[in-house]
Amino acid sequence: MDTLVKVDNLHFQIQGRHILKDVSFEVYRGEIFTILGGSGSGKTTITKCIVGLFRPTSGKVEVFGRDISKLSPIELDEVRKSIGYVFQGAALFDSLRVWENVVFYQLEHGKHEETYLKQLALEKLRMVGLSEEHLDLYPSELSGGMKKRVGIARAIATHPELVIYDEPTSGLDPITSRVIDELIRSLRDKTGSTALVVSHDLVSAFSISDRIMIIRDGQVVQIGRVEEIMNSPIEFVREFLKKGLGDIQAVRRG
Numbered sequence: 001m002d003t004l005v006k007v008d009n010l011h012f013q014i015q016g017r018h019i020l021k022d023v024s025f026e027v028y029r030g031e032i033f034t035i036l037g038g039s040g041s042g043k044t045t046i047t048k049c050i051v052g053l054f055r056p057t058s059g060k061v062e063v064f065g066r067d068i069s070k071l072s073p074i075e076l077d078e079v080r081k082s083i084g085y086v087f088q089g090a091a092l093f094d095s096l097r098v099w100e101n102v103v104f105y106q107l108e109h110g111k112h113e114e115t116y117l118k119q120l121a122l123e124k125l126r127m128v129g130l131s132e133e134h135l136d137l138y139p140s141e142l143s144g145g146m147k148k149r150v151g152i153a154r155a156i157a158t159h160p161e162l163v164i165y166d167e168p169t170s171g172l173d174p175i176t177s178r179v180i181d182e183l184i185r186s187l188r189d190k191t192g193s194t195a196l197v198v199s200h201d202l203v204s205a206f207s208i209s210d211r212i213m214i215i216r217d218g219q220v221v222q223i224g225r226v227e228e229i230m231n232s233p234i235e236f237v238r239e240f241l242k243k244g245l246g247d248i249q250a251v252r253r254g
């Protein structure tokens with residue numbers, strides 16, 4: 001199995017607090033891997049260690065076979081170019097139009113003409129179900145679901161091998177959430193990219209994932225395929241799923 005992300009015995013402390021405790025997992029090429037856990041359990045922190053925004057206190061994070069903490073700033077930038085990051089909350093720039101948000105990276109590294117970039121933005125917007133009419137709008141003129149789509153369009157604009165989605169459905173109504181779920185799957189299928197999703201949305205996690213990792217208080221509780229997690233022998237996992245189980249079964253029957 002081709003491994004894209006390999007996290008080994010990762011510990012992370014900040015301000016004297018031990019946030020991640022001996023976290024180990026792998027993300028395989030082409031899969032949708034979801035980190036599922038309650039608020040404050042350390043999900044976003046794990047993704048920040050993966051993209052090099054946080055440096056592990058101990059342990060190792062390898063992305064595309066490269067040890068993130070050993071890279072020079074230029075090498076890290078190279079690796080980051082192959083990672084699309086959909087931030088928790090859409091994190092769009094309010095003063096920029098939709099198309100400028102989508103090709104923000106290319107504008108920053110400016111060597112392309114505006115007409116080319118606008119065309120590129122349109123291509124990406126179409127992939128997430130938006131169109132020409134959205135190009136010149138500002139984020140304040142978009143709904144929550146549209147903002148998420150623009151955030152996803154930006155993440156895929158550099159043709160990343162790995163896309164990290166931090167809470168892609170939070171703050172959305174159930175119907176829009178399912179649309180975003182479908183989009184994550186279809187983008188993976190169309191582009192052959194790998195998805196690392198962070199969520200506390202049980203329905204979303206069980207409908208889109210190949211494998212799920214459950215974390216609690218900075219520690220891995222279980223990693224497994226969807227069916228394995230659903231039939232978990234671990235008391236904490238069973239309790240965690242209980243609340244959302246009715247919904248999950250409805251989704252998997254549907």
Ligand SMILES: Nc1ncnc2c1ncn2[C@@H]1O[C@H](COP(=O)(O)OP(=O)(O)OP(=O)(O)O)[C@@H](O)[C@H]1O
Pocket residue numbers: 014015019037038039040041042043044045046088200
């Ligand atoms: N920069 C920071 N400085 C201090 N503490 C932090 C920092 N970033 C995260 N933490 C702490 O680490 C813990 C885990 O935070 P993290 O954002 O990873 O949780 P999460 O699982 O993503 O939660 P949520 O579902 O609410 O987004 C929290 O207790 C948080 O307060």
Ligand SMILES: [Mg+2]
Pocket residue numbers: 043044045088166
């Ligand atoms: Mg988070």
